[in-house]
Amino acid sequence: STKPLKKNSLFSNRGMTLEEDINESNAYYLSRNLAVIHKKPVPVQIVRVDYPARSAAVIKEAYFRQASTTDYNGVYKGKYIDFEAKETNHTSSFPLKNFHAHQISHMKQVEEHGGIAFVLIRFSKTDELFLLPFAALYDFWLRMTDGGRKSITKEEIENRSRSLKLGLSPRIPYLQAVDHVYF
Amino acid sequence: STKPLKKNSLFSNRGMTLEEDINESNAYYLSRNLAVIHKKPVPVQIVRVDYPARSAAVIKEAYFRQASTTDYNGVYKGKYIDFEAKETNHTSSFPLKNFHAHQISHMKQVEEHGGIAFVLIRFSKTDELFLLPFAALYDFWLRMTDGGRKSITKEEIENRSRSLKLGLSPRIPYLQAVDHVYF
Ligand SMILES: [Mg+2]
Ligand SMILES: [Mg+2]
Numbered sequence: 312s313t314k315p316l317k318k319n320s321l322f323s324n325r326g327m328t329l330e331e332d333i334n335e336s337n338a339y340y341l342s343r344n345l346a347v348i349h350k351k352p353v354p355v356q357i358v359r360v361d362y363p364a365r366s367a368a369v370i371k372e373a374y375f376r377q378a379s380t381t382d383y384n385g386v387y388k389g390k391y392i393d394f395e396a397k398e399t400n401h402t403s404s405f406p407l408k409n410f411h412a413h414q415i416s417h418m419k420q421v422e423e424h425g426g427i428a429f430v431l432i433r434f435s436k437t438d439e440l441f442l443l444p445f446a447a448l449y450d451f452w453l454r455m456t457d458g459g460r461k462s463i464t465k466e467e468i469e470n471r472s473r474s475l476k477l478g479l480s481p482r483i484p485y486l487q488a489v490d491h492v493y494f
Numbered sequence: 495s496t497k498p499l500k501k502n503s504l505f506s507n508r509g510m511t512l513e514e515d516i517n518e519s520n521a522y523y524l525s526r527n528l529a530v531i532h533k534k535p536v537p538v539q540i541v542r543v544d545y546p547a548r549s550a551a552v553i554k555e556a557y558f559r560q561a562s563t564t565d566y567n568g569v570y571k572g573k574y575i576d577f578e579a580k581e582t583n584h585t586s587s588f589p590l591k592n593f594h595a596h597q598i599s600h601m602k603q604v605e606e607h608g609g610i611a612f613v614l615i616r617f618s619k620t621d622e623l624f625l626l627p628f629a630a631l632y633d634f635w636l637r638m639t640d641g642g643r644k645s646i647t648k649e650e651i652e653n654r655s656r657s658l659k660l661g662l663s664p665r666i667p668y669l670q671a672v673d674h675v676y677f
Contacts, residue, residue, distance in 0.1 A: 341603070344603070344606070346607065347600070347603045347604055347607050347609070349562070349563055351534050351535060352534060352535040352536065352537040352538065353535065353538070353540075354535040355535065355536070355538050355540075355553060355556070357536070357538075367557055367558070368557070368558060369555060369556075369557065370538060370553065370555070370556035370557065370558070371554065371555070372552060372553070372554070373538070373552075373553035373556055374550055374551070374552065374553065375550070375551060375553070379532070380532055384567060384568075385567075385574070386574035386576070386604055386607045386608060386609040387607065388607070388608065389573075389574075389607065389608025389609075390572075390574070390608075391568070391569035391572075391573070391574040391575075391609075392574075393569070417530070420524070420527070420530045421530055421569055423527070424529065424530050424569045424570065424571070424572065425569060425571065425572025425573075426530070426569040426572075426574075
């Protein structure tokens with residue numbers, strides 16, 4: 312039997328994490344020779360490894376470490392690209408506790424050396440996605456460390472970001488936003 | 495058999511692995527605000543995780559995956575930098591089987607997009623270190639895939655590389671060689 316196409320199923324990200332969507336988009340960009348951008352592996356501290364005879368080594372004890380940098384980096388149009396992806400269930404603001412101080416330092420260093428740093432923020436409830444340049448994020452971060460609010464309002468994000476339309480191929484065409492903001 | 499992971503002192507005259515030396519050098523460059531270059535975490539496929547009450551999650555089963563890219567990347571003087579570090583106990587040549595085809599493709603893509611790709615090669619027995627630009631590596635790789643020799647002779651490496659003097663701080667001043675070759 313043929314199932315009716317679910318309403319909005321092509322564009323909805325139900326069942327797909329932001330990370331999966333970005334990985335798919337990066338694979339698309341790579342296959343079209345448009346950019347070379349990869350997710351960094353999850354940092355893990357390996358404590359104990361078994362080497363069974365005639366089969367692959369098995370990690371038997373390891374721990375998640377805090378990432379010292381961001382999720383994604385690579386090269387696009389000769390520029391170093393570095394970004395973090397974040398999702399929130401909040402609807403009217405984005406909490407800054409989603410970032411660690413060392414991630415902010417890292418992105419600041421990247422920009423000081425001529426790289427491009429930004430955040431892709433998804434509001435999960437409404438499936439809205441924004442590219443927030445690091446310069447804007449840093450303003451809000453400093454406002455917080457100066458004693459101000461601990462989040463960015465949705466309106467502030469709308470004003471300082473480039474909104475992304477979700478697509479089919481790639482699902483998250485974030486390089487269009489990069490072109491618009493940085494090139 | 496189960497072995498705790500420990501520093502592998504066999505591959506270096508000074509009890510430091512090439513990776514440790516490069517990490518130390520990257521930390522130096524970062525602390526002096528000269529470059530933002532990090533080692534990528536080892537890619538691991540996580541199969542089973544325990545969540546003990548009141549303590550950190552423990553990875554109980556995981557496997558090493560083959561890296562799809564290279565060991566290090568980052569930004570230096572506005573350029574995307576991407577490199578692989580390799581050691582050999584050979585004394586008169588460097589075997590190309592140290593590279594996977596996808597690492598070669600990755601470095602080729604990096605250069606096509608305006609990044610800088612190279613290999614740091616250490617001859618462990620003599621503690622000699624060379625920066626071999628990807629363009630040269632690719633010539634030798636193509637010679638092999640065209641049916642030629644499966645290694646690069648030491649003389650060829652000397653002719654096509656920039657030799658690195660080991661130092662104290664940083665221990666591997668490879669950005670000097672990058673300056674010389676690329677800037
Ligand atoms: Mg993230
Ligand atoms: Mg290596």
